[in-house]
Amino acid sequence: MRQLRSTLASWEGFLLAVLVLIYLVNALNSAVFLTVGNQINMFQLSVEKIIVALVMTFVIINGEIDLSVASVMGLAACAFGWLVQAGVPGAAAVAIALAIGFLCGAFNAFFIVWFGIPSLVVTLATMIAFRGFARILVEDRGISDFPAWFDRLGQGGFIGPVPFAMVLFAVLAVLAYLLLQRTAFGRKVYFIGANRAVAEYSGLDVKMVKAKIFIASGVVSALAGLLFAARVGAVRGDIASGFELDVITMVLLGGVSIFGGAGTMSGTILAILIVLSMRNGMALQNITGHIQTGVLGVLLILSVMVPIIRETGSRMLARTR
Amino acid sequence: MTPVLVMRDISKSFGGTTALSAFSLTLEPGRIHALVGENGAGKSTLIKTMTGIYQPDSGEIVIDDRPVTFRGTADAQRAGVAAIYQEPMVFPDLSVAENIFISHQDRPKLINWTTMNDEAAAMIARLGVTLDPRRAAAELTLAEQQTVEIARAISLNVRVLIMDEPSASLSDHEVKRLFGIARALRDQGVAVLYISHRLEEIFALADTVTVMRDGKHISTRPVQEVTQASMIAEMVGRDMAGRFAREPSRDTGERLLNVSNLSRSGAFHDVSFHVNRGEIVCFSGLVGARRTDVGLALFGVEPADSGLVELGGQAVVIANPKQAQALGIAYVSEDRRKLGLAMTEGIAANITLPMLGKYAGAFGWLDRMRELADATAFRKQLNIKAANLTVPVGTLSGGNQQKVMLAKWLNTKPRLLIVDEPTRGIDVGAKAEVHQILRSLAAEGVAVVIISSDLPEVLSLADRVLVMREGRIVGEFAGDAATDEAVMRLAVAAEVA
Numbered sequence: 098m099r100q101l102r103s104t105l106a107s108w109e110g111f112l113l114a115v116l117v118l119i120y121l122v123n124a125l126n127s128a129v130f131l132t133v134g135n136q137i138n139m140f141q142l143s144v145e146k147i148i149v150a151l152v153m154t155f156v157i158i159n160g161e162i163d164l165s166v167a168s169v170m171g172l173a174a175c176a177f178g179w180l181v182q183a184g185v186p187g188a189a190a191v192a193i194a195l196a197i198g199f200l201c202g203a204f205n206a207f208f209i210v211w212f213g214i215p216s217l218v219v220t221l222a223t224m225i226a227f228r229g230f231a232r233i234l235v236e237d238r239g240i241s242d243f244p245a246w247f248d249r250l251g252q253g254g255f256i257g258p259v260p261f262a263m264v265l266f267a268v269l270a271v272l273a274y275l276l277l278q279r280t281a282f283g284r285k286v287y288f289i290g291a292n293r294a295v296a297e298y299s300g301l302d303v304k305m306v307k308a309k310i311f312i313a314s315g316v317v318s319a320l321a322g323l324l325f326a327a328r329v330g331a332v333r334g335d336i337a338s339g340f341e342l343d344v345i346t347m348v349l350l351g352g353v354s355i356f357g358g359a360g361t362m363s364g365t366i367l368a369i370l371i372v373l374s375m376r377n378g379m380a381l382q383n384i385t386g387h388i389q390t391g392v393l394g395v396l397l398i399l400s401v402m403v404p405i406i407r408e409t410g411s412r413m414l415a416r417t418r
Numbered sequence: 419m420t421p422v423l424v425m426r427d428i429s430k431s432f433g434g435t436t437a438l439s440a441f442s443l444t445l446e447p448g449r450i451h452a453l454v455g456e457n458g459a460g461k462s463t464l465i466k467t468m469t470g471i472y473q474p475d476s477g478e479i480v481i482d483d484r485p486v487t488f489r490g491t492a493d494a495q496r497a498g499v500a501a502i503y504q505e506p507m508v509f510p511d512l513s514v515a516e517n518i519f520i521s522h523q524d525r526p527k528l529i530n531w532t533t534m535n536d537e538a539a540a541m542i543a544r545l546g547v548t549l550d551p552r553r554a555a556a557e558l559t560l561a562e563q564q565t566v567e568i569a570r571a572i573s574l575n576v577r578v579l580i581m582d583e584p585s586a587s588l589s590d591h592e593v594k595r596l597f598g599i600a601r602a603l604r605d606q607g608v609a610v611l612y613i614s615h616r617l618e619e620i621f622a623l624a625d626t627v628t629v630m631r632d633g634k635h636i637s638t639r640p641v642q643e644v645t646q647a648s649m650i651a652e653m654v655g656r657d658m659a660g661r662f663a664r665e666p667s668r669d670t671g672e673r674l675l676n677v678s679n680l681s682r683s684g685a686f687h688d689v690s691f692h693v694n695r696g697e698i699v700c701f702s703g704l705v706g707a708r709r710t711d712v713g714l715a716l717f718g719v720e721p722a723d724s725g726l727v728e729l730g731g732q733a734v735v736i737a738n739p740k741q742a743q744a745l746g747i748a749y750v751s752e753d754r755r756k757l758g759l760a761m762t763e764g765i766a767a768n769i770t771l772p773m774l775g776k777y778a779g780a781f782g783w784l785d786r787m788r789e790l791a792d793a794t795a796f797r798k799q800l801n802i803k804a805a806n807l808t809v810p811v812g813t814l815s816g817g818n819q820q821k822v823m824l825a826k827w828l829n830t831k832p833r834l835l836i837v838d839e840p841t842r843g844i845d846v847g848a849k850a851e852v853h854q855i856l857r858s859l860a861a862e863g864v865a866v867v868i869i870s871s872d873l874p875e876v877l878s879l880a881d882r883v884l885v886m887r888e889g890r891i892v893g894e895f896a897g898d899a900a901t902d903e904a905v906m907r908l909a910v911a912a913e914v915a
Contacts, residue, residue, distance in 0.1 A: 279783060279784060279786075280778070280781060280782035280783055280784055281774040281775070281777070281778035281782040281784055282782050284767060284771075284774060284784065285774070287760075287763060287767075288760050288763060288767075288771055291760035291761075291762050291763055292756075292759075292760040292761070294756060294757050295756075295757060295758065295759060295760050295771075296760075296771075297719075297739060298717075298719065298739050298749070298751065298757055298758075299739070299771045299772040299826075300738075300739045300740035300742075300743045300772050301771070301774075302740070358760065358762050358763070359762055
């Protein structure tokens with residue numbers, strides 16, 4: 098009983114309760130909601146963002162931010178399209194696009210880690226710069242003659258009706274969970290985010306950890322960009338624009354502290370499910386995308402406020418004691 | 419003369435520690451009143467109470483025969499009480515004049531720059547110095563910034579000015595100028611409360627001296643009636659009953675650490691000492707004597723510029739904490755919150771942090787059972803009181819946090835343990851426990867270096883006492899030969915009376 102109460106009192110417990118509630122309401126309101134087709138559709142529409150949200154969880158718990166993820170997605174996708182159009186074999190183009198993601202991440206890491214420039218500033222700049230490169234490569238014309246195997250990867254079922262990107266998300270989610278919560282690397286991520294000086298005094302390789310995270314962020318974003326290109330079957334210079342905010346929203350909603358050091362991978366995953374099922378449920382009720390976005394905004398503010406309200410409450414209680 | 423401010427029987431405690439106990443002080447206009455006391459005597463608490471940062475638990479503050487309550491610094495400012503500190507607090511991007519008038523919210527919204535600059539220049543002139551009111555505060559020297567702070571206080575019609583160690587970072591020339599300012603204020607009828615560790619300054623400047631110790635008022639006398647020796651005796655005089663017992667030394671005589679002529683520019687110079695296995699060596703001195711910087715250099719946080727460090731007979735270079743740790747050096751910081759522990763993370767995770775590699779298997783997979791087992795052993799050994807080992811460290815009491823910090827570094831199995839202020843801000847019971855832990859470590863052959871501003875602690879623990887002043891080692895005592903007065907005399911640089 099006490100176990101149950103402490104689970105519910107935690108942020109993850111609260112998110113779980115919200116998620117169950119949303120599923121119940123949606124299921125009652127729409128016969129379609131729980132069908133396999135709708136559930137797959139629900140994930141598929143945002144699968145690229147939720148993959149990036151996994152790595153963004155590491156970034157934010159580490160006390161940093163990466164605003165350039167959507168631009169890296171766009172750049173990798175555009176580079177792929179440009180290469181394919183230039184006659185480069187599909188597999189090689191994929192490899193080069195991923196390498197570009199690596200370089201983008203390394204570029205961010207270089208300025209953040211070795212020059213100590215705040216990641217907010219560096220990734221704001223590279224958000225603009227990487228997007229610029231993407232537009233230079235592809236402009237507004239759009240490229241869509243990809244190899245057939247590539248299109249199939251994004252559009253068909255991979256295991257039964259479940260598409261490749263969803264399977265990949267599931268695998269990555271498990272790996273990300275294990276890496277963050279069960280390994281020495283994950284432990285370092287938390288401590289560096291909670292108190293960098295303590296981490297340095299304890300002999301942790303703070304710079305190395307940060308560099309690895311930003312590089313991973315670049316590679317995973319490039320991967321997500323490729324998946325996006327495969328799903329829509331075309332690329333354009335503005336592909337994936339503005340995705341970074343959706344990604345960060347999901348992570349913060351998951352209870353990850355914007356100041357670093359706190360949050361869990363299960364929180365992020367639950368928040369992802371909440372956002373997706375809420376949007377899907379509203380769409381099934383014919384509520385427009387703009388209103389959906391507004392509701393999400395309110396949700397995010399509430400998610401940031403609830404812990405603060407709870408803390409102030411307990412502090413006031415402590416004072417009256 | 420009618421006093422401007424009277425503090426009557428002020429008491430203030432934090433948790434179980436009493437910082438001020440029935441403390442009384444009377445400040446008269448046109449007098450410079452010096453306040454002296456050891457580190458931790460309660461001076462800071464007193465200032466914070468006078469300026470409204472803290473509210474007293476009991477007792478009253480009287481201004482012009484009327485009892486007042488300060489709910490915050492703004493209340494104190496309105497009543498004419500202001501304080502300046504060792505590190506001036508100015509807005510670097512604003513001009514001198516803007517800094518001076520920053521608190522004048524009652525002025526019209528539109529700023530007349532000419533008037534403001536003229537008035538600022540007038541304020542500064544009252545202090546007997548010159549300073550261009552248009553200059554940006556960031557360009558000023560520390561001493562000039564202090565002048566701006568004092569001018570700001572004057573602009574608010576200050577009647578009581580508290581100067582807390584104002585000379586600590588100043589050159590001799592600047593100190594003279596500061597004295598001139600203090601005297602100018604006195605002659606204009608301001609009551610100045612001057613706090614300094616430098617006893618010679620007190621004789622040069624003060625009219626009256628108050629000595630405080632352990633939160634209590636000890637004496638208030640005209641400066642003519644005191645000597646350095648009498649002040650020191652009153653600052654350190656303690657009941658023998660309050661002392662911790664000494665224990666026989668476990669010094670093995672086998673030299674572990676040898677430091678020769680270690681220097682870091684701007685911090686410490688030509689520091690030479692050695693520590694044997696099993697020996698406890700204490701660094702004594704006043705706050706600001708740069709003892710911590712020596713510790714940080716040995717731990718590689720801020721490496722020394724020159725000098726030689728030998729560990730176990732071999733010359734070593736320590737460029738960062740990781741290297742220090744690999745050499746078997748551990749450093750327990752005085753600042754638990756900023757440098758010691760990650761308060762939001764669990765106890766066990768904090769303890770194992772420096773040794774994560776030991777618990778990591780393939781792919782970095784953590785053996786959490788082993789972590790918990792080791793943390794449990796420390797919990798038992800050091801008597802850490804906590805609901806369980808996963809609760810955030812921040813929820814523990816100061817004493818238990820201190821023990822977690824010790825556990826964290828003992829887990830690295832150090833040969834040399836440097837502990838900075840091992841018992842600051844923890845209660846008496848936990849203090850005795852920490853002392854026992856440090857003694858038993860020495861008994862196991864660890865070389866222990868303790869940096870402590872707590873003289874009774876030093877005298878009870880040390881096999882040898884090294885006294886530092888202004889970045890240099892100025893004296894050394896065998897532990898059983900050291901006395902409060904002898905150590906304090908060296909620490910404050912008083913000539914032997």
